Amino acid sequence: MKFTRFTQGSSIYSGVIKDDSIREIEGDIFGDWQFTGKTFSSEEVNFLAPLEPNQIIGIGANYVTKVEDRPSELPEIPVFFFKPTSSVIGPEEEIVIPEGIEQVKFESELAIIIGKEAKNVPESEVLDYVFGYTVGNDVTAPQFFHQDGHWTVGKSFDTFTPLGPVIETELDPFSVSVEARLNGVEKQNSATDLMIIPIRRMVSYLTKVMTLKPGDVILTGSPVGAEFVGAGDLIECEIKEIGTLRNSFVNQKEHSKTY
Secondary structure, eight states: EEEEEEEETTTTEEEEEETTTTEOOOOOOOEEEEEEEEEEGGGSSSOOOSSSSSSSSEEEEOOOSGGGOOOOSOOOSEEEEOOOOOEEOTTTEEEEEEOSSSSEEOOEEEEEESSSOOOOOGGGGGGGGEEEEEEEOBBBOGGGSTSSOHHHHHHHHHHHHEEEEESSSSOOGGEEEEEEEEETTEEEEEGGGBSOOOOOHHHHHHHHSSOTTTTEEOOOOOTTOOOOOEETTTEEETTTEEEEEEEEEEEEHHHTTOO
């Protein structure tokens, strides 16, 4: 199923996409929910990020260029970081470049959505705790990285975590490719088997550190090819089985003029 959130007029709805129509649902997508009987056309709504995350966790530097480049031994402690939920936006929304800099980086990623509480989960059972997957863009301003290696500020600006367009619950995450096009030109296109820390290892490790909750989002890393971009650029992050997450970049002053 493809779960989505969207607006029509001033109201926010949740739904399941089937072909070109959206069947409205009510309730908790991670628990009990039901169809309301109301249907919308995909052409008459504005799509939002498909969920309001509980928390967002990312992993750094997690792709190689080719399979034979994967290390024979995995890092004992993977590089994880948090992003604030206030950084989330949806498809077609503007990514705002912070004042004082002219460029940021896009990073197209497969995002995992946790569906039930998970603690000390073995790798063999990880997928039982996954609700579905969406496309994420881990926008980054490395100019704000701390000289001692802290990434938090450079990952945390408002609009720096586009998600969408849907949560796909029927996906084999091991047989998809993560792509990105900048102004129509392909910049990233890597299969998930090029990850250094595989999905099962990644999630299992996190559950040994913290209790994961329904609605937690895990950004699984970005393929080789991420670039700096500036105001006026258009980024399309895509996993074909999920859809395309499209956003444009503006500078802070241009964005402020629209309010």
